[in-house]
Amino acid sequence: MLYLESIASKGEIQVHVKLLVRWEFSIILTTVLLSLLGVSSYAQPMDSYTVKNPQGGESYNVNYTMTGATINDMQINIRDTSLVILINSTSDGNLAIDLPRSLIDAKAGANDDQFIVLVDDTYTPFHETKTDTDRTLSIAFTGGTSRIEIIGTQVVPEFVSLPVAVLAISVISIVVLSAKIRLRIS
Numbered sequence: 001m002l003y004l005e006s007i008a009s010k011g012e013i014q015v016h017v018k019l020l021v022r023w024e025f026s027i028i029l030t031t032v033l034l035s036l037l038g039v040s041s042y043a044q045p046m047d048s049y050t051v052k053n054p055q056g057g058e059s060y061n062v063n064y065t066m067t068g069a070t071i072n073d074m075q076i077n078i079r080d081t082s083l084v085i086l087i088n089s090t091s092d093g094n095l096a097i098d099l100p101r102s103l104i105d106a107k108a109g110a111n112d113d114q115f116i117v118l119v120d121d122t123y124t125p126f127h128e129t130k131t132d133t134d135r136t137l138s139i140a141f142t143g144g145t146s147r148i149e150i151i152g153t154q155v156v157p158e159f160v161s162l163p164v165a166v167l168a169i170s171v172i173s174i175v176v177l178s179a180k181i182r183l184r185i186s
Helices: 002-010 012-042 161-185
Strands: 047-052 059-077 082-100 116-119 127-130 134-141 147-151
Antiparallel strands (some): 047 059
């Protein structure tokens, strides 16, 4: 006890506390700076590819990040309700792709359904996250892969103007037929 009293009387405890606080502050500042610098060195930039609707003039931006390959082309396959991604793979890699629901979706009624992902025509498991506007898939592939196909239940709105045209023709036909029938009855 006497030893503590003599140290406290000399002010050495205050000196040690000040040094400790300085070291803690330096460590925290260094950790923050390194973590900020580390994020930029490990984060991959998001690329974008424009996919065009083969039946209409609409274009859709598809954002993605990819390691181990480059994308040669993305095409909508309306017949198979799929998005076909042609790649040039140089090593094992991963594709993280944001799929706008307006471009492709997988639905069972009003609920989300599971996509089917084929890597070089072989079923492949994947990880998925969802929002109201997008579904993001993370797909692993091996070196030498050339084709990734994402199969849903619907792709780009097909024949958007067709139902409106059919409805308009139906209404006009009913009006014309009703008018002719009234003329014959009178």
